[in-house]
Amino acid sequence: MRKNILIPTDFSKNAFNAITYAFELFKEKECNFHIFHSYFLPRSAKGNLLFPEPEPHEYDEAAKASGLSMLRLKDRVNQLPANSNHTIFFEDKYGTLIDLLNEKVTQDNIALIIMGTRGVTNDVKIAYGRNAVNVMENVKGCPTLAVPANFSYKKLNEIVFPTNFKSHFNELEINTFTTLAAQDKAAIKILHIGKEANLNSKQQENRKLLESYFKDLDYSFHWVEKSSVKEAVLTFVDKENSDLIAFVNRKHWFFGSVFSNPLVKSLGVHSTVPVLALHDTRN
Known part of the structure; x- marks a missing residue:
């Protein structure tokens, strides 16, 4: 039975490192890898009375930017060595990260989430970025494996x-x-x-x-x-x-x-x- 692995990405170097780690970790296993990006305009949050609702063109611009970034990531991933055991899916969607990941875990029968410990901000003063901790604590349908920046896969001894x-x-x-x-x-x-x-x-x-x-x-x-x-x-x-x-x-x-x-x-x-x-x- 093929294993479904979910890999959230913010298109950062650390997120790409988590992708390559995941591919190596399950090199010999038949897997579906779901590389997923969520994008969100904070002003669209319900109950936000401090700022006006984003204009339609702002949603369109956010969607376009996300789509272009995903296309660039897809090209980069496709340059990695091919593995007949692996099928890779790419998706970007509007919404909050935790809500969408919980949805994906249920919808795609996800067995494991693999992500970087820090994202695009890459604050070296903290061990784990906000997104990594939030996912570990609030996405309950499966375990989460957090991979440090610049960590290359090696056999688990x-x-x-x-x-x-x-x-x-x-x-x-x-x-x-x-x-x-x-x-x-x-x-x-x-x-x-x-x-x-x-x-x-x-x-x-x-x-x-x-x-x-x-x-x-x-x-x-x-x-x-x-x-x-x-x-x-x-x-x-x-x-x-x-x-x-x-x-x-x-x-x-x-x-x-x-x-x-x-x-x-x-x-x-x-x-x-x-x-x-x-x-x-x-x-």
């Missing part, structure tokens, strides 16, 4: 999976994750901040559930005591030279604890490690 064993796992999304790990025979390092002996009954159940999901994979548990989430995760990734961080984004637990902190910049993790965000079924 080790994946860090930080967890507090409190999440409600989405089996479809976990399956997407395990498929990625299996195709490269990557080792999964399950990282918990705290003592193994301190897990309550619910956490023990979730641990066993994870073991059932990972039963056919190379996985191991790692316990870090007396450390904050941010220090434990980022130090572990840096020390192990891990290739990917995968996590269940439970009520902002991970972003709030890790990626909003200056330690991200000091370790350089934001520029070297892709991140796969899965969803808690309660979010």
Whole structure:
């Protein structure tokens, strides 16, 4: 069965890098890649009383600019090496990014979103741009893989999976994750901040559930005591030279604890490690 991959683009260098990464990641898999751009005039938002509604010609100009940019991107993508396993679709549409991506995920049975961590603004002072964080937290139908700027694909040898064993796992999304790990025979390092002996009954159940999901994979548990989430995760990734961080984004637990902190910049993790965000079924 062909996998459907959605790749949002703002026509930036970082967005194009995410496209090439996606093609390499699924080089041996039959996939439909949906390269998608949304454009929007903020003054057209409902309830916006501060500015007048855009004129019809402004909508036309926005549509023309988006279409021309998509044609240029299509020409550039078509210059990449051909792969008979891949079918590529290009689409641009008027509307807000999150609404349209949620629509696309449902409409096209999307299994995974792949995008750059930063877009056209490319603010090097922040680890993740606004769009990347918004997609990770608000597009709920599938996981999102965020690829750092200038990151070239390499085989996944080790994946860090930080967890507090409190999440409600989405089996479809976990399956997407395990498929990625299996195709490269990557080792999964399950990282918990705290003592193994301190897990309550619910956490023990979730641990066993994870073991059932990972039963056919190379996985191991790692316990870090007396450390904050941010220090434990980022130090572990840096020390192990891990290739990917995968996590269940439970009520902002991970972003709030890790990626909003200056330690991200000091370790350089934001520029070297892709991140796969899965969803808690309660979010």
